[in-house]
Amino acid sequence: xxxxxxxxxxxxxxxxxxxxxxxxxxxxxxxxxxxxxxxxxxxxxxxxxxxxxxxxxxxxxxxxxxxxxxxxxxxxxxxxxxxxxxxxxxxxxxxxxxxxxxxxxxxxxxxxxxxxxxxxxxxxxxxxxxxxxxxxxxxxxxxxxxxxxxxxxxxxxxxxxxxxxxxxxxxxxxxxxxxxxxxxxxxxxxxxxxxxxxxxxxxxxxxxxxxxxxxxxxxxxxxxxxxxxxxxxxxxxxxxxxxxxxxxxxxxxxxxxxxxxxxxxxxxxxxxxxxxxxxxxxxxxxxxxxxxxxxxxxxxxxxxxxxxxxxxxxxxxxxxxxxxxxxxxxxxxxxxxxxxxxxxxxxxxxxxxxxxxxxxxxxxxxxxxxxxxxxxxxxxxxxxxxxxxxxxxxxxxxxxxxxxxxxxxxxxxxxxxxxxxxxxxxxxxxxxxxxxxxxxxxxxxxxxxxxxxxxxxxxxxxxxxxxxxxxxxxxxxxxxxxxxxxxxxxxxxxxxxxxxxxxxxxxxxxx
Numbered sequence: 112x113x114x115x116x117x118x119x120x121x122x123x124x125x126x127x128x129x130x131x132x133x134x135x136x137x138x139x140x141x142x143x144x145x146x147x148x149x150x151x152x153x154x155x156x157x158x159x160x161x162x163x164x165x166x167x168x169x170x171x172x173x174x175x176x177x178x179x180x181x182x183x184x185x186x187x188x189x190x191x192x193x194x195x196x197x198x199x200x201x202x203x204x205x206x207x208x209x210x211x212x213x214x215x216x217x218x219x220x221x222x223x224x225x226x227x228x229x230x231x232x233x234x235x236x237x238x239x240x241x242x243x244x245x246x247x248x249x250x251x252x253x254x255x256x257x258x259x260x261x262x263x264x265x266x267x268x269x270x271x272x273x274x275x276x277x278x279x280x281x282x283x284x285x286x287x288x289x290x291x292x293x294x295x296x297x298x299x300x301x302x303x304x305x306x307x308x309x310x311x312x313x314x315x316x317x318x319x320x321x322x323x324x325x326x327x328x329x330x331x332x333x334x335x336x337x338x339x340x341x342x343x344x345x346x347x348x349x350x351x352x353x354x355x356x357x358x359x360x361x362x363x364x365x366x367x368x369x370x371x372x373x374x375x376x377x378x379x380x381x382x383x384x385x386x387x388x389x390x391x392x393x394x395x396x397x398x399x400x401x402x403x404x405x406x407x408x409x410x411x412x413x414x415x416x417x418x419x420x421x422x423x424x425x426x427x428x429x430x431x432x433x434x435x436x437x438x439x440x441x442x443x444x445x446x447x448x449x450x451x452x453x454x455x456x457x458x459x460x461x462x463x464x465x466x467x468x469x470x471x472x473x474x475x476x477x478x479x480x481x482x483x484x485x486x487x488x489x490x491x492x493x494x495x496x497x498x499x500x501x502x503x504x505x506x507x508x509x510x511x512x513x514x515x516x517x518x519x520x521x522x523x524x525x526x527x528x529x530x531x532x533x534x535x536x537x538x539x540x541x542x543x544x545x546x547x548x549x550x551x552x553x554x555x556x557x558x559x560x561x562x563x564x565x566x567x568x569x570x571x572x573x574x575x576x577x578x579x580x581x582x583x584x585x586x587x588x589x590x591x592x593x594x595x596x597x598x599x600x601x602x603x604x605x606x607x608x609x610x611x612x613x614x615x616x617x618x619x620x621x622x
Contacts, residue, residue, distance in 0.1 A: 133549040133597060137516045140530045140540065143558025145509035149531075150372075150411035151245060151454020152205035152506025153444070155198075155472055155497070158182070158459070159210055159231040160251070165267040173466045174268050178209055178251055178308075181463035181476040183483060185230035190475075193487050195238050197473045198460065201498050202617015204506040205245045207415055207456040208235055209308075212253040215291075216284040219257045224291060236292070239300040243619055245506060246300045247349065247374075247415055247456065248292075251308040252317040253281065260321040274310075274318040274326045281331075282338040289344050303372055304346050305415065306335045309354045328352075332369040347371025352415060355379045359400040372453075373405040376416035377443060391439070391545075395446040402451025411453035417443060418458045424468035427478060432469040434575040434601075437496030441543045441603050444500050448510055448529040448541075457497055472497060488578060495580040499570050499603040500541060502582070502617035505533040517550070526550050526598065533618070538563060539607040547600045554594040554606070562591040565606040571599045583613040 160179035173179070183190035198206075214228040223229065239246050253275055256264040260276050263269035275281030285306065292298050310318030310328040318326055332350050339346060350366055354376040377394065398414075405412035419439045423430025430436060444455050462471035465478035474488040489495070511530040528542045544550055566584035574580045588594060588606070598604050609618050 133551040134518060134526070134546065136518075136526050136550040136552040136598070138528045138540075138542070138552060138554045139514045139516075140528075140554065140556050141512040141558055142530070142532075142538070142556050143560075144512065145532065146512055147406075147451070147510050149448075149453045149506070149508050149510060151247075151413055152508070153455045153457075153501040153504050154203040154206035154244070155201075155457040156207045156209060156249075156416065156459035157235050157461070158251075159208070159214060159228045159235065161228055161231065162213070164254070165271055174271055175251070177459065177462050177464075177466040177468070177470060180466075181461050181471075181483075182231060183475070185227050185234055190483070190487065191234055194461065194473060194475070197487065197489070197494075198238070199242065199616040199619075200502075200614070201472065201494070202502040202504070202619060203244065203460070204242075204501075204617075204619050205247065205454045205456065206239065206460070207247045207249050207305075208232070208239075209249045209251050211251050212258075212281070212284055213255050215288050217255060219280060222284075222287055222291070233296070236296075236298050236300060240298060244300060245302045245454075246298075247303045247305065247413070247454075248301050249305045249308065249352075249415070250285065260319075262321045269323070272317050272319050272323065274307075274320065275331070278330060278334040282334040285335055286338040286342050286344070289339060289346060290342055293344060293346065301346060303349045303413075304335075304339075305349045305352050305374065306331055307352060309352055309376060311351070311353075315354075327365070329366040329369070332366045336369040349374045349413065349415065352376065354416070356394055356397055356414075358397050359404055361404070364404075367408060370410070372411045372413060373401060374413040374415040375401065377414055378416075378418050378420045391442055391446060394443060395450050398447050398450035398452055402453075406451060412451060413454040413456070414443075414447060414452055415454075415456050416458045417455060418470055419443075420468075426468070427465045428468045430468060432471070432490050432493045434492045434496070434572070437492045438543065438545060438601055438603070441496055441500060441541075442527055442545050445527045445529045445541055445543050448531070449513060449527075454506075455500075469493075491576045491578040494578070495570055495574065495582060496603060498582060498617070499568065499605055502611060503539045503541075503568070503605050503607040503609050504531055505537070505618050508533050508539075526552070528554075533609075536560075537608045537618075538565070539605065539609065540565075542598055542604045542606075544598045544600055544602050544604075549600050550598040552596055552598050554590075554596070556590065556592055556594070559591060562589055563608055564589055565594070565608060566610045567596070568605045568607070568611075569599070569602060570604075571602040581613050582611075584610055 164175040259273040316325040349372040356377040402412040419436040508531040
């Protein structure tokens with residue numbers, strides 16, 4: 112008899128049973144009282160930059176990340192129609208749209224309003240205007256030699272990363288752009304403006320001097336705000352656009368008077384070197400701090416870029432598109448809703464997928480052939496997992512108080528939930544089970560004025576790596592107070608009064 116094997120099995124038995132036995136979870140939702148109303152929604156990044164930007168050695172592929180290439184040309188009507196059908200199916204209603212100053216002012220004072228990149232911008236803004244999508248317009252960087260810091264003009268990488276040498280000239284260009292888009296073109300969908308991508312909080316920025324040292328962003332925010340005010344343009348500026356979800360440090364915030372919204376990016380969310388893992392509880396704490404800070408000042412707080420690097424990234428790495436990464440993103444969004452975040456923007460809607468990882472929701476690019484795909488395709492995992500958040504969540508949704516009692520063991524990922532209300536009392540509950548264990552869950556609604564019919568949707572491990580997931584309702588449930596259900600391990604489950612068929616567009620709210 113193998114006593115060592117028997118004793119080992121005896122020691123492991125409690126852990127095996129714990130893994131196999133569903134956790135008992137209770138979710139309490141106060142349906143009678145809204146905590147707050149979100150000032151945005153859930154969307155993804157569109158970019159218009161088509162000019163190839165300077166490359167670098169692996170793993171990054173490009174000094175600009177992946178904010179360029181992989182889009183149809185501005186006159187490719189059929190592919191753009193297909194792309195917008197995907198965006199509408201996903202229900203994207205709060206989208207970051209990214210440009211560079213070179214797009215519209217390649218030379219000082221010379222504006223180019225009909226370049227291919229500008230016509231791509233109009234195409235995206237026309238769609239947003241028709242669909243009622245709120246646009247967070249982002250100038251990623253200047254990338255113009257005429258306003259680079261001294262000594263940078265002959266180096267494409269340094270030009271790309273240079274802060275504007277003349278802030279008045281730079282701000283005048285932004286003012287001319289916004290005047291053109293808002294007054295000449297008549298776009299009302301542009302609700303926020305960000306003047307620089309990931310500036311000045313660390314040395315990896317696109318706001319640097321001749322020695323590649325990051326410069327403070329406050330003077331840029333001031334110059335842009337004063338230029339817009341001089342022109343009577345009331346578009347609020349968002350900032351600081353820092354990465355990577357830093358802890359709130361009021362001593363570094365010297366720009367509050369120049370901005371109308373706070374925004375940050377989150378990719379590591381947040382790496383705990385002691386645990387060797389990404390700590391979503393710490394991310395939630397930081398989001399709460401920033402949201403409270405912003406809301407106290409009457410301003411929204413956005414995650415204007417989000418994704419997960421926890422499972423790899425760089426070049427063609429599939430880590431950002433893995434099932435596990437999508438689950439982590441879903442958990443971050445649900446936690447962010449409860450923490451006070453007003454809008455979420457996923458990096459990114461389209462992406463070449465061969466520059467700094469496979470971040471795309473929709474596959475448009477064949478990296479082997481170096482050209483657009485003949486037929487655009489949903490990205491496995493990413494497309495459908497994000498749909499579970501975006502399809503059933505209208506912008507400006509009300510957030511309900513939600514409490515989760517989830518007795519998972521130490522070190523286990525846990526179950527998180529958020530509840531939202533939309534127009535005419537529409538109700539959506541999002542549940543993310545980060546654990547390997549199933550959870551026997553009871554959702555208790557307090558204060559429902561009447562019984563509601565909820566459709567149940569799920570994305571589970573059974574759909575891992577599939578690009579043809581059917582997200583039609585699995586069943587309907589009549590609920591007045593208690594809703595018992597089993598939530599599979601590593602899954603996203605949504606209960607919603609929105610009954611959306613497999614091909615129906617996502618919910619945008621009243622149009």
